[in-house]
Amino acid sequence: MEQLVERFDDVLPESGVPDERAVDELSANVDDGLVVTNGGRYFGFVEGGVLPAALAADWLTSTWDQNAAFHALSPAAAAVEEVCRRWLVDLLGLPASASVGFTSGAQMANLIGLAAARHHLLAQCGWDVERRGLSGAPTLTVLASQSRHATIDRALRLLGLGTSALSAVPTDDQGRMRPRELAQALDAHRGLDRPLLVCAQVGNVNSGACDPVGEISRMAHAAGAWVHVDGAFGLWAAAAPSLQHLVPGVGAADSWAVDAHKWLNVPYDSGIAFCAHPDAHRAAMTLSADYLTTTGHRDGADWTPESSRRARAFATWAALRSLGRTGIAEMVERSCRSARRFATNLSRLPGVEVLNDVVLNQVLVRVEDSDDTTGQVATLVQADGMTWLGTTVWRGRTALRISVSDHATREADVDTATAAIAQAVQAAR
Template sequence: MDAREAALRQAHDHAVRWLASLSDRRVPARASVDETVRALGVDLPDGPSVPADVVDLLATACEPGLTAFPSGRFYGFVVGGTEPAALAADWLVSAWDQNCVMRAASPAYTAAEEIAGAWLLDLLGLPGDSAVGFTTGATMANFTCLAAGRDAVLRRAGWNVARDGLAGGPAVRVLAGEDRHMAVDLALRYLGLGKPELVKADGQGRIEPEALRDVLEADGQSRSQNPTIVILQAGDIHSGAFDPFAETIGAARAADAWVHVDGAFGLWAAASPARAHLTEGCAHADSWATDAHKTLNVPYDCGLALVRDPSALRAAMGLRGDYLIQDEEGDPVDKVPELSRRGRAFTVWAALRSLGRSGVADLVDRLCRHADAFAAGIAGIDGATVLNDVVFTQVCAEFGTDARTERVLARLLDDGTTWISGSTWHGRRVMRISVSNWSTTDEDVTRALDAIRRASAAC
């Protein structure tokens, strides 16, 4: 016990120092992979080491090689930070070390999952009797929802994929917008469905309803001949744009398709009265995927798979084992792919309980306000152009030419004040800003904009 407490105290002290450094430290890492390897040591010791000393070595050796992802000045990817109550709850998750598979094994975990799930459905304006599964992240949330959709449309066509597999069954037609996220393609690949059939999107990445309707009607086959899944998105990764859900879901319904919404970061717009219009009609879909680590700001390893029909999710994900103590009311294991997993619902419960309904809305609105400030600041820089309609938390800009945009990005990372990375959007190199962290302040945005101005002037 003494050794364990000493190790925990050491970890606590290093964690507090790390978090305290975020307001002023350089955002990119200072040390390379090779330098960190040398600091950690490559030779496995012959004998045991004191746990507290191991923790101290790990923290000391790794600190120079850490990127300040939790900083309010990191805008490179949509990864968020970690809200205080969720961070502390995650420490408890590790200490409690619960098996989160069955109600009987951990009543406390199941209770937290059921409450957090109900709160999520309420905040996001989704049907209250939907099933909520807690996955590793948005990719596996998409996988889980699409597995339920795949099995459901094949079941309607008279094919039992759980028993007979995919070979020999009807082909599942999958439609998605041209600007869908790559995680959707990955999930479809895992499911044996291949690449989606692409539907035309507008300049902001929104799928065009008429184009979707034309594609759906072109085949003319019955649902038994051509079971179909339509994938929409809430929040384009470049523009932040939302598909027009009312029109597209209506078209998909007419074709008896399963409708899935990839809302990795954008689904949270529904929690803000000021932004909820972006998700109007979204609740009529069959499934939704999001990532609590992004806009909600809980620790990594917390995707959310939400499915309107709990029986469809159970049919795709559920399993039975003679040694498992399973409950008639259902178990957490019925809703996700993994057996061994962290108690993710504890951190979501903590974040939601800490923020409350108004706090979640304020968080979403604050992130959007910072994105607006970035867009306004960049628009005032000579030679810079904001390319997207800034409707949520994403900003894309260019600096005249691809080559100059690349130089500005390189200068910006060398400066170290902020981390903003590049991308290619509609064939052009862009600076892509994702505002996702609860701790970002007006001052953080000002400092980042000053760094962008310096980088632009130097180029």
């Protein structure tokens, strides 16, 4: 890190340098500080690669330099967002009338969904949270999976609800929320006269497991709750016929978050928030000022917290258009086949144990039932450079975490990575 900083930390030139020199210096200085996350053999985090059409569209997006916050600033960006909205809700099995906000990632998409929930639930209690704030507001209770992603907690902090509003619902051995324990939590909530928000998850960041969202929605709605689904990568299972059984009833929830820069493989800065209640979504996000021109058409600022943002949907449209429905399904299913191939190959190695049911693109592996040995294997694999993976803690034990999300990953990449892991296992012993 220090060496990289030193390369860039020259005296700011008084009169500048030629454009070509600035770009050449940038390219030379960053070269050995880049992480090759889109080459087909990066499995450390849930990192999508970049589809050719999406990359080209992203170049055009920067060239056009459109602000997608308002229709008046870019009618083209507004039109593409509306078309992507229609395509995505159909592809993912969500309500046709659902509103959509194109934001920076699943963190902001989760925040948008929870902000819409906060508005809706407090409005039902006669409280205008946008005008009156939270001081004196009815206390809102949040029920979320014990294995939830950390972005849910941060969204609650940013929204002023605080993590103390959250009660964790126990999960099974794969990280799925247990409906029976949720039912008990809902029963305990009855009679408290508090607005209630339930956060479900499809695609556990470690195991890939999916909460039974349809059943959760039915139970939660009977108790008057709003259901939000964190589907950062797992929601794409709804687009693949062979995986839809993992997310039955997902369209019955109230809001959803997903990343396009994960399994849709568009460049970074591309999250999507969906809401089955557009009025609540808009009320939580919209802004107005005397100088803003309203046309009655789609204004992106009605659906995200940003007043200035690049036209992210151009790359999303290009990805959807280039792949089509069957191409998207095949890309997602191929990643899952690769994950299963990893699990099969690695489970054959002496002393190596696969810890999870490989239902999506996540594989958890432990070596010699040892935290130290497992960590050493990860370090050796990273140093070798043939592939990259990291570690996590799963049910109290250190594990290698393999995430397959890149459209470029093929069987040969899996086999090459398996060989690198096998060599590291031998060396660690």
